[in-house]
Amino acid sequence: MGFTIGAIGGLSGIREIRELRPGARRRERAQVCTTVAEYTSLWGWDVVPGARAARSGGRVTCSCGAAACPAPGDHPLDATLEVPAGATLDEATRAWSQVPGAATLLPTGRSFDVLEVGLDAGRCALVRLERMGVPLGPVAVTPHGRAWFLVAPGAAAELPDLLYRTGWDDADLDLRGRGEGEHITAPPSDLAAHGPVGWLRPPTLETAGRPPQARLLLGTLAYVCHRSAIVRPRTAGGGPAAR
Numbered sequence: 113m114g115f116t117i118g119a120i121g122g123l124s125g126i127r128e129i130r131e132l133r134p135g136a137r138r139r140e141r142a143q144v145c146t147t148v149a150e151y152t153s154l155w156g157w158d159v160v161p162g163a164r165a166a167r168s169g170g171r172v173t174c175s176c177g178a179a180a181c182p183a184p185g186d187h188p189l190d191a192t193l194e195v196p197a198g199a200t201l202d203e204a205t206r207a208w209s210q211v212p213g214a215a216t217l218l219p220t221g222r223s224f225d226v227l228e229v230g231l232d233a234g235r236c237a238l239v240r241l242e243r244m245g246v247p248l249g250p251v252a253v254t255p256h257g258r259a260w261f262l263v264a265p266g267a268a269a270e271l272p273d274l275l276y277r278t279g280w281d282d283a284d285l286d287l288r289g290r291g292e293g294e295h296i297t298a299p300p301s302d303l304a305a306h307g308p309v310g311w312l313r314p315p316t317l318e319t320a321g322r323p324p325q326a327r328l329l330l331g332t333l334a335y336v337c338h339r340s341a342i343v344r345p346r347t348a349g350g351g352p353a354a355r
Contacts, residue, residue, distance in 0.1 A: 144208060148199075148204040148208065152200075153200060154317070156223060156321050157224075158196050160189075160295065161188070161193050161207065161214035161215070161216070162185075162187065162215035163186070163187055163215065164185050164214065172305055175189070184304055190211060193211060218295060218297075220290045220294045223265065223320075223321070224249065224262040224263060225263050225291045226260045226261065226267075226289065226294075227260075227263055228260055228261075228289070230286050231259050232340060233286065233339075234258075235312070237261075238259075241332055246329065246332070249320075250315040250316075252309055254303055255303055264325050269291055269292070271288075271289040283334065285337045286337050286340070
């Protein structure tokens with residue numbers, strides 16, 4: 113329950129709020145460590161602590177401390193603190209105690225790759241795929257309007273060939289793969305000061321360890337991305353949107 117300074121009495125109220133903050137930080141760290149342990153022990157994913165960004169006066173700063181960080185709040189902090197799949201809550205807590213406040217990152221190219229599309233296209237594709245009965249893995253949504261479909265490892269490297277074989281290689285698609293050497297920010301961590309990442313389809317015991325092959329989703333994702341690209345200019349220009 114929230115409260116104001118006036119409700120608890122002037123300067124004494126300010127002191128009380130300040131005394132509560134360490135406890136709130138401890139609860140936040142405990143929640144993060146529990147989430148990390150869920151990802152590692154339950155879903156079988158590696159986790160890496162990541163930088164966090166903050167906005168101040170229109171400027172974004174990164175917790176890594178670099179004055180000219182090229183990706184504020186969107187990169188690993190220390191790869192040596194990676195928490196491997198199968199790690200326990202105690203192991204997650206030990207790693208995060210060295211980087212308090214770190215974001216939770218999931219390396220791609222290991223347990224899964226990611227097919228990334230715009231959020232509107234992703235929502236539309238998800239409905240179509242569910243109606244078709246296509247096997248689906250977890251799907252995350254970012255605060256800056258992207259959807260991440262988790263698919264079997266290797267998809268990012270194979271994406272150009274997959275697009276060629278499905279006839280979408282010459283289309284201008286807002287679709288990219290994330291694979292080996294990359295990462296995604298895991299829910300509910302904040303992404304680059306934009307806000308928290310969330311799940312459109314949360315992981316389950318069945319889907320976390322066996323994400324679908326990209327080829328099962330790609331045709332629908334490509335079609336919806338292509339359709340979105342056609343509709344967007346007509347809508348933006350004042351003309352009727354395609355139905």
